[in-house]
Amino acid sequence: MAAQSKRYVIVGNGVAGTTAAEHIRKNDEEGRIILLTEEDLPFYSRIRLIDYLAGDVDEAELVIRAPEWYAQQRIELRTGTRVTGADPDRRVVTFDRGGEIPYDLLLLASGSHSFIPPIIGSDKLGSFALRNIADARQIVSRCRAGGEAVVIGGGLLGLEAGNSLRRRGMQVTVVEFLPRLLPRQLDPTGAEKLREIMEGMGFSFHLNISVHEIQGGTTVERVVLDDCEVLTADLVLIAAGVRPNLDLAGHLGVARNKGILVDDLLRTSRPEVFAAGDVTEFEGNVYGIWPAAAEQGRIAGTNMAGGSQRYRGTVAANKLKVAGIDLAAVGEIDAEGRYRSEVEEGEGVYRKRVFDQENRLIGAVLLGDISDLSGLIRAVGDNRP
Ligand SMILES: Cc1cc2nc3c(=O)[nH]c(=O)nc-3n(C[C@H](O)[C@H](O)[C@H](O)COP(=O)(O)OP(=O)(O)OC[C@H]3O[C@@H](n4cnc5c(N)ncnc54)[C@H](O)[C@@H]3O)c2cc1C
CATH class of the missing domain: 3.50.50.60 (FAD/NAD(P)-binding domain)
Incomplete structure (x- = not known):
């Protein structure tokens, strides 16, 4: 049978x-x-x-x-x-x-x-997260050139989505509760360079501060920070992980x-x-x-379907997709300076390679030049001195 x-x-x-x-x-x-x-x-x-x-x-x-x-x-x-x-x-x-x-x-x-932190007013109309097409449709319907957008979260998604809103003609302010942008991808030096570049593009940043409340009637009108500063907002995008x-x-x-x-x-x-x-x-x-x-x-x-393939993990590698900025992070970025690293710095360039005690490449931060990104991902995955 x-x-x-x-x-x-x-x-x-x-x-x-x-x-x-x-x-x-x-x-x-x-x-x-x-x-x-x-x-x-x-x-x-x-x-x-x-x-x-x-x-x-x-x-x-x-x-x-x-x-x-x-x-x-x-x-x-x-x-x-x-x-x-x-x-x-x-x-x-x-x-x-x-x-x-x-x-x-x-x-x-x-x-x-999307994780929504317990911020008072985050359920008001005009407050969004971005995970799926339904979210994106709603955000687009709320965008208007000349309007003001507040992005809560200075990670990859917050910066990329913020850039899309900026390209639709909105004035974008990013609020990040940690002291630097892209806290999971950049060390303090790289993050500071990125902030300068993005300010040059028209972004405003409030770092090292939390959002206290999103205010308005049924619809968002303002974002109040912990230090009582008030940011006017036609749209709030929560990108908190x-x-x-x-x-x-x-x-x-x-x-x-x-x-x-x-x-x-x-x-x-x-x-x-x-x-x-x-x-x-x-x-x-x-x-x-x-x-x-x-x-x-x-x-x-x-x-x-009956196979027996084994998963061995994936090297974490991320690229910031904002036109005009070449930025990528691979593996361990060593924000705390616990490992040995080699750094190259120049006009608009910051590149750091991180090594462990056995002299194996375990991570890299690349800003301004990401031409060797795929080679570096392979080298980190190889796990060899
Ligand atoms: C805007 C955005 C940009 C991103 N950019 C990058 C990037 O540049 N690089 C990168 O590596 N990653 C990026 N990511 C992350 C990446 O998209 C995810 O890692 C990837 O989509 C995960 O795939 P998945 O199949 O596990 O889950 P998902 O893509 O989340 O798919 C899961 C699906 O299951 C459905 N579902 C959930 N529960 C149920 C249920 N109970 N019944 C029926 N359906 C259900 C969901 O609606 C969804 O459609 C980005 C994510 C977003 C939102």
Whole structure:
């Protein structure tokens, strides 16, 4: 008797879920693959939401996988479908609108959500976070040339989204509670150079200070800082980091810490449940970056379909995508000066390479010249003196 084909259910059609579906199909011709997403688009580039916000691309240009691709791959994509529960004993996931879908193998690729700090007034109209196309549509509808935008958070997303608003003609002020910009990518010297460059582009910055309150009627009008300074605001964008979506892990009873804990096969604590992408925690790392989600999706999909590939981690590398600024950070940036480093400084250039005790390259900060970025990522990944 022929073995019954497997039923794979994937929650989330971001890069992790979609890459996994593709690799399940590569390794299993027969299985049924059901890909569920609460969003209303097929797989699209979350990274390029920045370009959409700036008005450089429209929605259709964001889409990476057109509907025909799903048909060719025999992947059943169900958009507008939010999974709200799961019963691990019966192996089903359930929906907010009622109904359920059984699975033999389940992949949690549900990504993360924007973290909103407990700021009074953050629920007013005109206060946004940017995680998905629905957020981006709302922000765009609120943009107006000559208006004032306050961005809360001076990390990569805050600066890139702030730049998109600036390009739409808004006056942008960034508030960051740490004393420097890009605290996870830059050391104090690099951050100071970046601030000068961005001020030259028209940004204003308030560093080392928290937002006390967002004020207005039903709609935002002002942002009040802890030192009582008041910034007028037609739009507030909160970019204070992301947190993995852990609700389903709770329903399934799989082990979790900051993210869903996975082993190097991308299995969770339940053998029939895998996880990949922003939602996971692997050896203490919650990566939150596209290349890690893609790689985990590839390995999880392959292994769900019977493979045994092992995930070895991803070198954290980030690039600031603001036209006119070349900036990237790789691995350990050593903001506290704990390691030996080599620094090159010049007009508009700051480059630092960080070495451990065994003289292995463990990280780099590149500002003004990122021409050797891919070589440096490889060198950090090689882990050799
Ligand atoms: C504006 C922006 C710019 C970025 N820029 C970069 C960059 O330059 N470089 C980089 O490396 N990374 C960048 N990132 C991060 C990168 O996009 C993420 O690391 C990546 O998208 C994670 O992929 P994922 O598949 O794990 O999750 P996601 O892309 O978050 O996809 C998860 C999907 O699951 C859906 N979902 C969640 N819960 C449920 C549920 N219960 N039922 C149904 N569907 C559900 C979500 O709606 C979402 O569509 C950026 C992120 C944003 C928002």
